[in-house]
Amino acid sequence: MTWSYRRAPGSLSRGRGAVAEKRDQYLPLMAQGLSNSAACREVGTNRKTGNRWRYGRKVVDRSGREHVYPPITKERDTGASSPRFLSEDERIVIADLLRAKKSLRAIARELGRDPATISREVRRNRDPRTGKYHPFQAQRRTAVRRARSKEVKIRRARS
Known part of the structure; x- marks a missing residue:
C-alpha cells in the first residue's frame, strides 16, 4: 500500500499535509448527511x-x-500532550518536505523546530528496509514508545 503526502503548491496552509486537510473536510460532509461516496468525491x-x-x-x-x-x-x-512533542500533522509535513527533497534544516525552519529534533525524528522512524519516512508509522511508534511501562527505569534507579 502506498500513501500520498504531496501538497499542491499554494493550496494548503503552512504546516498542514494534504491527507490531514482532506480528513478534516470529510467529517463535516458526513455530518451533513452526505453518503460516503459523495463526501469522498x-x-x-x-x-x-x-x-x-x-x-x-x-x-x-x-x-x-x-x-x-x-x-x-x-x-x-x-498523542502530543504538549507542544514539546511532534504532532501527527507535523510528521506529515516532514514527509511532504522530505519527498520534495528539502534539507532537514529547511524542514526545521518551516516547522519552527530545532534541526536536531527533525534529524532525530527522521533517523528514529525511517523504514529499515526502504529508508523512507512514513509519518503514520512514526506516530504509532511514538505512541508505543511513550506508552511503555517505566517500571524497569524506576527499579534501576532505586537499586
Whole structure:
C-alpha cells in the first residue's frame, strides 16, 4: 500500500499535509448527511479511504501481528500532550518536505523546530528496509514508545 503526502503548491496552509486537510473536510460532509461516496468525491479521495476513515480497519502483517487503526473522530488525538512533542500533522509535513527533497534544516525552519529534533525524528522512524519516512508509522511508534511501562527505569534507579 502506498500513501500520498504531496501538497499542491499554494493550496494548503503552512504546516498542514494534504491527507490531514482532506480528513478534516470529510467529517463535516458526513455530518451533513452526505453518503460516503459523495463526501469522498467532494474531498477528492478514494471511496475506500473514506470507509477506512469512518470505520477504522484492522491489518494483519506478514508476521501475523494485528494492527488496529481506529476510526477518525471530530477531535483527533494526536498523542502530543504538549507542544514539546511532534504532532501527527507535523510528521506529515516532514514527509511532504522530505519527498520534495528539502534539507532537514529547511524542514526545521518551516516547522519552527530545532534541526536536531527533525534529524532525530527522521533517523528514529525511517523504514529499515526502504529508508523512507512514513509519518503514520512514526506516530504509532511514538505512541508505543511513550506508552511503555517505566517500571524497569524506576527499579534501576532505586537499586
